[in-house]
Amino acid sequence: MALSYYRRTLSEGKLPQEDAPSCLRTLGLITADPHTPGYITPVPPEAAAFAALRPLEEAIESQQRTYRSVQATLSVFEQIYDDARKHEQPPLTTLTGPEIISKTLEAAVADCRTELLTAQPGGGRPENLLAEALARDVRMLARGVRQRTIYQHTVRSHQPTMAYIEQATAAGAEVHTLVEVFERMIICDREVAFIPTGTNRSDGALQIRHPALVHFLVSLFESAWLRSLPVEPGMLPPRPAAITSDVQRAIMQAIVSGETDESIARRMGMSRRTVAEHVRKVSLQLGSTSRAQLGYLLATSGVLSSE
Structure with a gap:
Protein backbone atom coordinates (compact mmCIF):
# COMPACT_ATOMS: atom_id res chain seq x y z
CA MET A 1 0.00 0.00 0.00
CA ALA A 2 2.78 2.44 0.89
CA LEU A 3 4.64 1.68 -2.34
CA SER A 4 1.57 2.19 -4.52
CA TYR A 5 0.68 5.39 -2.71
CA TYR A 6 4.20 6.75 -3.10
CA ARG A 7 4.14 5.78 -6.78
CA ARG A 8 0.85 7.70 -7.24
CA THR A 9 2.32 10.82 -5.61
CA LEU A 10 5.19 10.66 -8.07
CA SER A 11 2.81 10.39 -11.05
CA GLU A 12 0.12 12.85 -9.85
CA GLY A 13 2.36 15.27 -7.95
CA LYS A 14 0.17 15.49 -4.86
CA LEU A 15 -2.55 13.52 -3.07
CA PRO A 16 -4.97 14.06 -0.16
CA GLN A 17 -3.10 13.66 3.08
CA GLU A 18 -5.84 11.64 4.78
CA ASP A 19 -5.02 8.71 2.51
CA ALA A 20 -1.26 8.81 3.19
CA PRO A 21 0.25 5.77 5.01
CA SER A 22 1.90 6.73 8.31
CA CYS A 23 5.10 4.90 7.48
CA LEU A 24 5.78 7.33 4.61
CA ARG A 25 5.55 10.21 7.08
CA THR A 26 7.88 8.39 9.51
CA LEU A 27 10.46 7.82 6.80
CA GLY A 28 10.15 11.40 5.56
CA LEU A 29 9.14 10.32 2.04
CA ILE A 30 6.16 12.70 1.93
CA THR A 31 5.60 16.24 3.19
CA ALA A 32 2.73 18.74 3.26
CA ASP A 33 2.20 20.59 -0.02
CA PRO A 34 2.99 24.27 0.71
CA HIS A 35 0.58 25.48 -1.97
CA THR A 36 -2.39 23.20 -1.37
CA PRO A 37 -3.51 22.73 2.22
CA GLY A 38 -4.65 19.16 3.03
CA TYR A 39 -2.47 17.60 0.36
CA ILE A 40 0.97 16.02 0.48
CA THR A 41 3.77 15.87 -2.04
CA PRO A 42 6.57 13.27 -2.45
CA VAL A 43 10.12 13.75 -1.12
CA PRO A 44 13.13 12.25 -2.97
CA PRO A 45 14.51 9.19 -1.11
CA GLU A 46 18.00 10.77 -0.95
CA ALA A 47 16.64 13.75 0.97
CA ALA A 48 14.50 11.54 3.17
CA ALA A 49 17.49 9.32 3.88
CA PHE A 50 19.57 12.27 5.07
CA ALA A 51 16.84 13.46 7.40
CA ALA A 52 16.03 9.95 8.75
CA LEU A 53 19.50 8.48 8.99
CA ARG A 54 21.49 11.46 10.22
CA PRO A 55 20.17 11.24 13.82
CA LEU A 56 20.96 7.49 13.83
CA GLU A 57 24.48 8.13 12.57
CA GLU A 58 25.01 10.74 15.24
CA ALA A 59 23.74 8.34 17.90
CA ILE A 60 26.10 5.61 16.62
CA GLU A 61 29.04 8.02 16.63
CA SER A 62 28.18 9.02 20.18
CA GLN A 63 28.04 5.38 21.26
CA GLN A 64 31.36 4.69 19.58
CA ARG A 65 32.95 7.63 21.41
CA THR A 66 31.53 6.29 24.68
CA TYR A 67 32.81 2.79 23.82
CA ARG A 68 36.33 4.06 23.12
CA SER A 69 36.33 6.13 26.30
CA VAL A 70 35.23 3.19 28.49
CA GLN A 71 37.72 0.91 26.73
CA ALA A 72 40.58 3.34 27.37
CA THR A 73 39.58 3.69 31.03
CA LEU A 74 39.35 -0.08 31.54
CA SER A 75 42.72 -0.63 29.87
CA VAL A 76 44.34 1.45 32.62
CA PHE A 77 42.76 -0.74 35.30
CA GLU A 78 43.66 -3.88 33.33
CA GLN A 79 47.31 -2.86 33.38
CA ILE A 80 47.16 -2.34 37.14
CA TYR A 81 45.46 -5.74 37.56
CA ASP A 82 48.04 -7.52 35.40
CA ASP A 83 50.94 -5.89 37.27
CA ALA A 84 49.49 -7.05 40.58
CA ARG A 85 48.89 -10.62 39.34
CA LYS A 86 52.46 -10.95 38.04
CA HIS A 87 53.63 -11.38 41.62
CA GLU A 88 51.08 -14.08 42.43
CA GLN A 89 51.77 -17.80 42.14
CA PRO A 90 49.74 -19.67 39.48
CA PRO A 91 47.11 -22.07 40.90
CA LEU A 92 48.53 -25.05 38.94
CA THR A 93 52.11 -25.61 37.78
CA THR A 94 53.43 -28.70 36.00
CA LEU A 95 56.90 -29.81 37.07
CA THR A 96 58.83 -32.05 34.68
CA GLY A 97 61.93 -34.10 35.43
CA PRO A 98 63.37 -35.50 38.68
CA GLU A 99 65.75 -32.58 39.27
CA ILE A 100 63.12 -29.85 38.95
CA ILE A 101 60.65 -31.82 41.06
CA SER A 102 63.23 -32.49 43.78
CA LYS A 103 64.39 -28.86 44.00
CA THR A 104 60.84 -27.52 44.08
CA LEU A 105 59.84 -29.96 46.82
CA GLU A 106 62.94 -29.12 48.85
CA ALA A 107 62.17 -25.40 48.59
CA ALA A 108 58.54 -25.94 49.63
CA VAL A 109 59.47 -28.11 52.62
CA ALA A 110 62.19 -25.65 53.65
CA ASP A 111 59.56 -22.87 53.68
CA CYS A 112 57.10 -24.97 55.68
CA ARG A 113 56.10 -23.07 58.84
CA THR A 114 53.42 -25.06 60.68
CA GLU A 115 52.48 -28.41 59.12
CA LEU A 116 53.65 -30.99 56.60
CA LEU A 117 51.31 -33.77 55.46
CA THR A 118 52.64 -36.59 53.27
CA ALA A 119 51.26 -39.81 51.84
CA GLN A 120 53.87 -42.30 50.64
CA PRO A 121 52.54 -45.37 48.79
CA GLY A 122 54.66 -48.14 47.36
CA GLY A 123 56.06 -49.84 50.43
CA GLY A 124 59.64 -49.42 51.64
CA ARG A 125 61.74 -46.57 50.22
CA PRO A 126 65.36 -46.67 49.02
CA GLU A 127 67.94 -46.06 51.76
CA ASN A 128 69.54 -43.07 50.00
CA LEU A 129 66.18 -41.30 49.79
CA LEU A 130 65.43 -42.12 53.41
CA ALA A 131 68.76 -40.63 54.50
CA GLU A 132 68.05 -37.40 52.59
CA ALA A 133 64.51 -37.26 53.97
CA LEU A 134 65.65 -37.83 57.56
CA ALA A 135 68.12 -34.94 57.53
CA ARG A 136 65.54 -32.63 55.99
CA ASP A 137 62.73 -33.74 58.30
CA VAL A 138 64.79 -33.41 61.48
CA ARG A 139 65.65 -29.81 60.56
CA MET A 140 62.01 -29.06 59.86
CA LEU A 141 60.76 -30.69 63.08
CA ALA A 142 63.32 -28.68 65.04
CA ARG A 143 61.59 -25.52 63.73
CA GLY A 144 58.35 -26.65 65.37
CA VAL A 145 56.63 -27.92 62.21
CA ARG A 146 54.15 -30.75 62.77
CA GLN A 147 54.81 -33.63 60.38
CA ARG A 148 52.34 -36.44 59.67
CA THR A 149 53.03 -39.23 57.19
CA ILE A 150 50.94 -42.16 55.97
CA TYR A 151 52.70 -45.26 54.63
CA GLN A 152 51.35 -48.64 53.66
CA HIS A 153 51.35 -51.50 56.18
CA THR A 154 54.07 -53.23 54.17
CA VAL A 155 56.75 -50.75 55.38
CA ARG A 156 56.53 -52.39 58.81
CA SER A 157 58.57 -55.29 57.45
CA HIS A 158 61.05 -53.03 55.62
CA GLN A 159 63.96 -52.49 58.00
CA PRO A 160 65.47 -49.31 56.42
CA THR A 161 62.10 -47.56 56.36
CA MET A 162 61.34 -48.62 59.92
CA ALA A 163 64.75 -47.30 61.00
CA TYR A 164 63.94 -43.96 59.39
CA ILE A 165 60.49 -43.91 61.04
CA GLU A 166 62.01 -44.64 64.45
CA GLN A 167 64.42 -41.70 64.15
CA ALA A 168 61.80 -39.37 62.66
CA THR A 169 59.23 -40.15 65.36
CA ALA A 170 61.90 -39.66 68.01
CA ALA A 171 62.34 -36.15 66.57
CA GLY A 172 58.60 -35.49 66.79
CA ALA A 173 57.10 -36.83 63.56
CA GLU A 174 53.86 -38.84 63.52
CA VAL A 175 53.64 -41.89 61.26
CA HIS A 176 50.62 -44.07 60.49
CA THR A 177 50.09 -46.94 58.05
CA LEU A 178 47.19 -48.16 55.92
CA VAL A 179 46.72 -51.28 53.86
CA GLU A 180 46.51 -49.00 50.78
CA VAL A 181 47.45 -45.37 50.26
CA PHE A 182 45.64 -43.45 47.52
CA GLU A 183 48.70 -41.82 45.86
CA ARG A 184 51.81 -39.92 46.74
CA MET A 185 50.94 -36.49 48.09
CA ILE A 186 52.78 -33.68 49.90
CA ILE A 187 50.97 -30.71 51.45
CA CYS A 188 52.80 -27.76 53.03
CA ASP A 189 50.98 -25.48 55.48
CA ARG A 190 47.69 -26.35 53.74
CA GLU A 191 48.69 -23.80 51.11
CA VAL A 192 50.56 -25.75 48.45
CA ALA A 193 50.29 -29.43 47.49
CA PHE A 194 52.19 -31.76 45.18
CA ILE A 195 50.82 -34.85 43.43
CA PRO A 196 52.29 -36.96 40.58
CA THR A 197 51.07 -36.45 37.04
CA GLY A 198 51.52 -40.09 35.98
CA THR A 199 52.29 -43.61 37.14
CA ASN A 200 56.03 -42.86 37.10
CA ARG A 201 56.16 -40.41 40.00
CA SER A 202 59.64 -39.11 39.13
CA ASP A 203 58.69 -37.99 35.61
CA GLY A 204 56.20 -35.28 36.44
CA ALA A 205 54.40 -33.58 39.31
CA LEU A 206 51.65 -31.04 39.68
CA GLN A 207 52.13 -28.15 42.07
CA ILE A 208 48.74 -27.02 43.37
CA ARG A 209 48.03 -23.66 45.01
CA HIS A 210 44.30 -23.40 44.31
CA PRO A 211 42.67 -23.14 47.79
CA ALA A 212 39.70 -25.38 46.91
CA LEU A 213 41.90 -28.15 45.51
CA VAL A 214 44.33 -27.97 48.42
CA HIS A 215 41.39 -28.14 50.86
CA PHE A 216 40.08 -31.23 49.04
CA LEU A 217 43.45 -32.99 49.30
CA VAL A 218 43.75 -32.10 53.00
CA SER A 219 40.30 -33.61 53.61
CA LEU A 220 41.38 -36.76 51.74
CA PHE A 221 44.48 -37.02 53.92
CA GLU A 222 42.56 -36.45 57.17
CA SER A 223 40.04 -39.14 56.24
CA ALA A 224 42.85 -41.64 55.61
CA TRP A 225 44.62 -40.58 58.81
CA LEU A 226 41.55 -41.45 60.90
CA ARG A 227 41.46 -44.95 59.36
CA SER A 228 45.18 -45.62 59.72
CA LEU A 229 47.17 -47.27 62.52
CA PRO A 230 50.00 -45.47 64.34
CA VAL A 231 53.59 -46.67 64.22
CA GLU A 232 55.08 -46.43 67.69
CA PRO A 233 58.89 -46.28 68.23
CA GLY A 234 60.22 -49.71 69.09
CA MET A 235 56.90 -51.37 68.30
CA LEU A 236 57.09 -55.17 68.52
CA PRO A 237 56.11 -57.27 66.71
CA PRO A 238 56.70 -55.27 63.51
CA ARG A 239 53.44 -56.55 61.98
CA PRO A 240 50.55 -56.74 64.49
Whole structure:
Protein backbone atom coordinates (compact mmCIF):
# COMPACT_ATOMS: atom_id res chain seq x y z
CA MET A 1 0.00 0.00 0.00
CA ALA A 2 2.78 2.44 0.89
CA LEU A 3 4.64 1.68 -2.34
CA SER A 4 1.57 2.19 -4.52
CA TYR A 5 0.68 5.39 -2.71
CA TYR A 6 4.20 6.75 -3.10
CA ARG A 7 4.14 5.78 -6.78
CA ARG A 8 0.85 7.70 -7.24
CA THR A 9 2.32 10.82 -5.61
CA LEU A 10 5.19 10.66 -8.07
CA SER A 11 2.81 10.39 -11.05
CA GLU A 12 0.12 12.85 -9.85
CA GLY A 13 2.36 15.27 -7.95
CA LYS A 14 0.17 15.49 -4.86
CA LEU A 15 -2.55 13.52 -3.07
CA PRO A 16 -4.97 14.06 -0.16
CA GLN A 17 -3.10 13.66 3.08
CA GLU A 18 -5.84 11.64 4.78
CA ASP A 19 -5.02 8.71 2.51
CA ALA A 20 -1.26 8.81 3.19
CA PRO A 21 0.25 5.77 5.01
CA SER A 22 1.90 6.73 8.31
CA CYS A 23 5.10 4.90 7.48
CA LEU A 24 5.78 7.33 4.61
CA ARG A 25 5.55 10.21 7.08
CA THR A 26 7.88 8.39 9.51
CA LEU A 27 10.46 7.82 6.80
CA GLY A 28 10.15 11.40 5.56
CA LEU A 29 9.14 10.32 2.04
CA ILE A 30 6.16 12.70 1.93
CA THR A 31 5.60 16.24 3.19
CA ALA A 32 2.73 18.74 3.26
CA ASP A 33 2.20 20.59 -0.02
CA PRO A 34 2.99 24.27 0.71
CA HIS A 35 0.58 25.48 -1.97
CA THR A 36 -2.39 23.20 -1.37
CA PRO A 37 -3.51 22.73 2.22
CA GLY A 38 -4.65 19.16 3.03
CA TYR A 39 -2.47 17.60 0.36
CA ILE A 40 0.97 16.02 0.48
CA THR A 41 3.77 15.87 -2.04
CA PRO A 42 6.57 13.27 -2.45
CA VAL A 43 10.12 13.75 -1.12
CA PRO A 44 13.13 12.25 -2.97
CA PRO A 45 14.51 9.19 -1.11
CA GLU A 46 18.00 10.77 -0.95
CA ALA A 47 16.64 13.75 0.97
CA ALA A 48 14.50 11.54 3.17
CA ALA A 49 17.49 9.32 3.88
CA PHE A 50 19.57 12.27 5.07
CA ALA A 51 16.84 13.46 7.40
CA ALA A 52 16.03 9.95 8.75
CA LEU A 53 19.50 8.48 8.99
CA ARG A 54 21.49 11.46 10.22
CA PRO A 55 20.17 11.24 13.82
CA LEU A 56 20.96 7.49 13.83
CA GLU A 57 24.48 8.13 12.57
CA GLU A 58 25.01 10.74 15.24
CA ALA A 59 23.74 8.34 17.90
CA ILE A 60 26.10 5.61 16.62
CA GLU A 61 29.04 8.02 16.63
CA SER A 62 28.18 9.02 20.18
CA GLN A 63 28.04 5.38 21.26
CA GLN A 64 31.36 4.69 19.58
CA ARG A 65 32.95 7.63 21.41
CA THR A 66 31.53 6.29 24.68
CA TYR A 67 32.81 2.79 23.82
CA ARG A 68 36.33 4.06 23.12
CA SER A 69 36.33 6.13 26.30
CA VAL A 70 35.23 3.19 28.49
CA GLN A 71 37.72 0.91 26.73
CA ALA A 72 40.58 3.34 27.37
CA THR A 73 39.58 3.69 31.03
CA LEU A 74 39.35 -0.08 31.54
CA SER A 75 42.72 -0.63 29.87
CA VAL A 76 44.34 1.45 32.62
CA PHE A 77 42.76 -0.74 35.30
CA GLU A 78 43.66 -3.88 33.33
CA GLN A 79 47.31 -2.86 33.38
CA ILE A 80 47.16 -2.34 37.14
CA TYR A 81 45.46 -5.74 37.56
CA ASP A 82 48.04 -7.52 35.40
CA ASP A 83 50.94 -5.89 37.27
CA ALA A 84 49.49 -7.05 40.58
CA ARG A 85 48.89 -10.62 39.34
CA LYS A 86 52.46 -10.95 38.04
CA HIS A 87 53.63 -11.38 41.62
CA GLU A 88 51.08 -14.08 42.43
CA GLN A 89 51.77 -17.80 42.14
CA PRO A 90 49.74 -19.67 39.48
CA PRO A 91 47.11 -22.07 40.90
CA LEU A 92 48.53 -25.05 38.94
CA THR A 93 52.11 -25.61 37.78
CA THR A 94 53.43 -28.70 36.00
CA LEU A 95 56.90 -29.81 37.07
CA THR A 96 58.83 -32.05 34.68
CA GLY A 97 61.93 -34.10 35.43
CA PRO A 98 63.37 -35.50 38.68
CA GLU A 99 65.75 -32.58 39.27
CA ILE A 100 63.12 -29.85 38.95
CA ILE A 101 60.65 -31.82 41.06
CA SER A 102 63.23 -32.49 43.78
CA LYS A 103 64.39 -28.86 44.00
CA THR A 104 60.84 -27.52 44.08
CA LEU A 105 59.84 -29.96 46.82
CA GLU A 106 62.94 -29.12 48.85
CA ALA A 107 62.17 -25.40 48.59
CA ALA A 108 58.54 -25.94 49.63
CA VAL A 109 59.47 -28.11 52.62
CA ALA A 110 62.19 -25.65 53.65
CA ASP A 111 59.56 -22.87 53.68
CA CYS A 112 57.10 -24.97 55.68
CA ARG A 113 56.10 -23.07 58.84
CA THR A 114 53.42 -25.06 60.68
CA GLU A 115 52.48 -28.41 59.12
CA LEU A 116 53.65 -30.99 56.60
CA LEU A 117 51.31 -33.77 55.46
CA THR A 118 52.64 -36.59 53.27
CA ALA A 119 51.26 -39.81 51.84
CA GLN A 120 53.87 -42.30 50.64
CA PRO A 121 52.54 -45.37 48.79
CA GLY A 122 54.66 -48.14 47.36
CA GLY A 123 56.06 -49.84 50.43
CA GLY A 124 59.64 -49.42 51.64
CA ARG A 125 61.74 -46.57 50.22
CA PRO A 126 65.36 -46.67 49.02
CA GLU A 127 67.94 -46.06 51.76
CA ASN A 128 69.54 -43.07 50.00
CA LEU A 129 66.18 -41.30 49.79
CA LEU A 130 65.43 -42.12 53.41
CA ALA A 131 68.76 -40.63 54.50
CA GLU A 132 68.05 -37.40 52.59
CA ALA A 133 64.51 -37.26 53.97
CA LEU A 134 65.65 -37.83 57.56
CA ALA A 135 68.12 -34.94 57.53
CA ARG A 136 65.54 -32.63 55.99
CA ASP A 137 62.73 -33.74 58.30
CA VAL A 138 64.79 -33.41 61.48
CA ARG A 139 65.65 -29.81 60.56
CA MET A 140 62.01 -29.06 59.86
CA LEU A 141 60.76 -30.69 63.08
CA ALA A 142 63.32 -28.68 65.04
CA ARG A 143 61.59 -25.52 63.73
CA GLY A 144 58.35 -26.65 65.37
CA VAL A 145 56.63 -27.92 62.21
CA ARG A 146 54.15 -30.75 62.77
CA GLN A 147 54.81 -33.63 60.38
CA ARG A 148 52.34 -36.44 59.67
CA THR A 149 53.03 -39.23 57.19
CA ILE A 150 50.94 -42.16 55.97
CA TYR A 151 52.70 -45.26 54.63
CA GLN A 152 51.35 -48.64 53.66
CA HIS A 153 51.35 -51.50 56.18
CA THR A 154 54.07 -53.23 54.17
CA VAL A 155 56.75 -50.75 55.38
CA ARG A 156 56.53 -52.39 58.81
CA SER A 157 58.57 -55.29 57.45
CA HIS A 158 61.05 -53.03 55.62
CA GLN A 159 63.96 -52.49 58.00
CA PRO A 160 65.47 -49.31 56.42
CA THR A 161 62.10 -47.56 56.36
CA MET A 162 61.34 -48.62 59.92
CA ALA A 163 64.75 -47.30 61.00
CA TYR A 164 63.94 -43.96 59.39
CA ILE A 165 60.49 -43.91 61.04
CA GLU A 166 62.01 -44.64 64.45
CA GLN A 167 64.42 -41.70 64.15
CA ALA A 168 61.80 -39.37 62.66
CA THR A 169 59.23 -40.15 65.36
CA ALA A 170 61.90 -39.66 68.01
CA ALA A 171 62.34 -36.15 66.57
CA GLY A 172 58.60 -35.49 66.79
CA ALA A 173 57.10 -36.83 63.56
CA GLU A 174 53.86 -38.84 63.52
CA VAL A 175 53.64 -41.89 61.26
CA HIS A 176 50.62 -44.07 60.49
CA THR A 177 50.09 -46.94 58.05
CA LEU A 178 47.19 -48.16 55.92
CA VAL A 179 46.72 -51.28 53.86
CA GLU A 180 46.51 -49.00 50.78
CA VAL A 181 47.45 -45.37 50.26
CA PHE A 182 45.64 -43.45 47.52
CA GLU A 183 48.70 -41.82 45.86
CA ARG A 184 51.81 -39.92 46.74
CA MET A 185 50.94 -36.49 48.09
CA ILE A 186 52.78 -33.68 49.90
CA ILE A 187 50.97 -30.71 51.45
CA CYS A 188 52.80 -27.76 53.03
CA ASP A 189 50.98 -25.48 55.48
CA ARG A 190 47.69 -26.35 53.74
CA GLU A 191 48.69 -23.80 51.11
CA VAL A 192 50.56 -25.75 48.45
CA ALA A 193 50.29 -29.43 47.49
CA PHE A 194 52.19 -31.76 45.18
CA ILE A 195 50.82 -34.85 43.43
CA PRO A 196 52.29 -36.96 40.58
CA THR A 197 51.07 -36.45 37.04
CA GLY A 198 51.52 -40.09 35.98
CA THR A 199 52.29 -43.61 37.14
CA ASN A 200 56.03 -42.86 37.10
CA ARG A 201 56.16 -40.41 40.00
CA SER A 202 59.64 -39.11 39.13
CA ASP A 203 58.69 -37.99 35.61
CA GLY A 204 56.20 -35.28 36.44
CA ALA A 205 54.40 -33.58 39.31
CA LEU A 206 51.65 -31.04 39.68
CA GLN A 207 52.13 -28.15 42.07
CA ILE A 208 48.74 -27.02 43.37
CA ARG A 209 48.03 -23.66 45.01
CA HIS A 210 44.30 -23.40 44.31
CA PRO A 211 42.67 -23.14 47.79
CA ALA A 212 39.70 -25.38 46.91
CA LEU A 213 41.90 -28.15 45.51
CA VAL A 214 44.33 -27.97 48.42
CA HIS A 215 41.39 -28.14 50.86
CA PHE A 216 40.08 -31.23 49.04
CA LEU A 217 43.45 -32.99 49.30
CA VAL A 218 43.75 -32.10 53.00
CA SER A 219 40.30 -33.61 53.61
CA LEU A 220 41.38 -36.76 51.74
CA PHE A 221 44.48 -37.02 53.92
CA GLU A 222 42.56 -36.45 57.17
CA SER A 223 40.04 -39.14 56.24
CA ALA A 224 42.85 -41.64 55.61
CA TRP A 225 44.62 -40.58 58.81
CA LEU A 226 41.55 -41.45 60.90
CA ARG A 227 41.46 -44.95 59.36
CA SER A 228 45.18 -45.62 59.72
CA LEU A 229 47.17 -47.27 62.52
CA PRO A 230 50.00 -45.47 64.34
CA VAL A 231 53.59 -46.67 64.22
CA GLU A 232 55.08 -46.43 67.69
CA PRO A 233 58.89 -46.28 68.23
CA GLY A 234 60.22 -49.71 69.09
CA MET A 235 56.90 -51.37 68.30
CA LEU A 236 57.09 -55.17 68.52
CA PRO A 237 56.11 -57.27 66.71
CA PRO A 238 56.70 -55.27 63.51
CA ARG A 239 53.44 -56.55 61.98
CA PRO A 240 50.55 -56.74 64.49
CA ALA A 241 47.79 -59.27 63.81
CA ALA A 242 45.32 -56.53 62.84
CA ILE A 243 47.66 -55.27 60.13
CA THR A 244 48.36 -58.74 58.77
CA SER A 245 44.60 -59.30 58.62
CA ASP A 246 44.08 -56.02 56.75
CA VAL A 247 46.76 -56.91 54.21
CA GLN A 248 45.39 -60.41 53.59
CA ARG A 249 41.85 -59.08 53.32
CA ALA A 250 42.92 -56.50 50.72
CA ILE A 251 44.75 -59.20 48.73
CA MET A 252 41.74 -61.51 48.85
CA GLN A 253 39.42 -58.73 47.71
CA ALA A 254 41.79 -58.03 44.82
CA ILE A 255 41.74 -61.73 43.86
CA VAL A 256 37.94 -61.72 43.79
CA SER A 257 38.11 -58.63 41.55
CA GLY A 258 40.36 -60.55 39.14
CA GLU A 259 43.62 -58.68 39.74
CA THR A 260 46.94 -60.34 39.00
CA ASP A 261 49.70 -60.80 41.56
CA GLU A 262 51.74 -58.16 39.75
CA SER A 263 49.02 -55.49 39.92
CA ILE A 264 48.29 -56.32 43.57
CA ALA A 265 51.98 -56.04 44.45
CA ARG A 266 52.31 -52.71 42.67
CA ARG A 267 49.22 -51.24 44.34
CA MET A 268 50.01 -52.49 47.84
CA GLY A 269 53.71 -51.71 47.83
CA MET A 270 55.03 -55.24 48.25
CA SER A 271 56.91 -57.77 46.15
CA ARG A 272 55.12 -60.16 43.82
CA ARG A 273 56.67 -63.01 45.78
CA THR A 274 55.06 -61.76 49.01
CA VAL A 275 51.66 -61.56 47.32
CA ALA A 276 52.07 -65.10 46.01
CA GLU A 277 52.92 -66.32 49.53
CA HIS A 278 49.75 -64.74 50.94
CA VAL A 279 47.73 -66.31 48.14
CA ARG A 280 49.32 -69.70 48.86
CA LYS A 281 48.45 -69.51 52.57
CA VAL A 282 44.83 -68.54 51.92
CA SER A 283 44.52 -71.26 49.28
CA LEU A 284 45.67 -73.86 51.81
CA GLN A 285 43.19 -72.58 54.39
CA LEU A 286 40.26 -72.77 51.96
CA GLY A 287 41.38 -75.95 50.18
CA SER A 288 41.65 -74.24 46.79
CA THR A 289 43.62 -75.82 43.97
CA SER A 290 43.36 -73.01 41.38
CA ARG A 291 43.12 -69.24 41.14
CA ALA A 292 39.58 -69.39 39.77
CA GLN A 293 38.47 -71.74 42.54
CA LEU A 294 40.10 -69.49 45.15
CA GLY A 295 38.22 -66.45 43.84
CA TYR A 296 34.95 -68.41 43.93
CA LEU A 297 35.56 -69.69 47.47
CA LEU A 298 36.47 -66.22 48.71
CA ALA A 299 33.35 -64.72 47.16
CA THR A 300 30.97 -67.41 48.51
CA SER A 301 32.51 -68.42 51.85
CA GLY A 302 31.71 -65.21 53.71
CA VAL A 303 35.37 -64.74 54.69
CA LEU A 304 35.51 -61.22 53.30
CA SER A 305 32.26 -60.14 54.95
CA SER A 306 33.24 -61.34 58.45
CA GLU A 307 34.89 -58.98 60.90
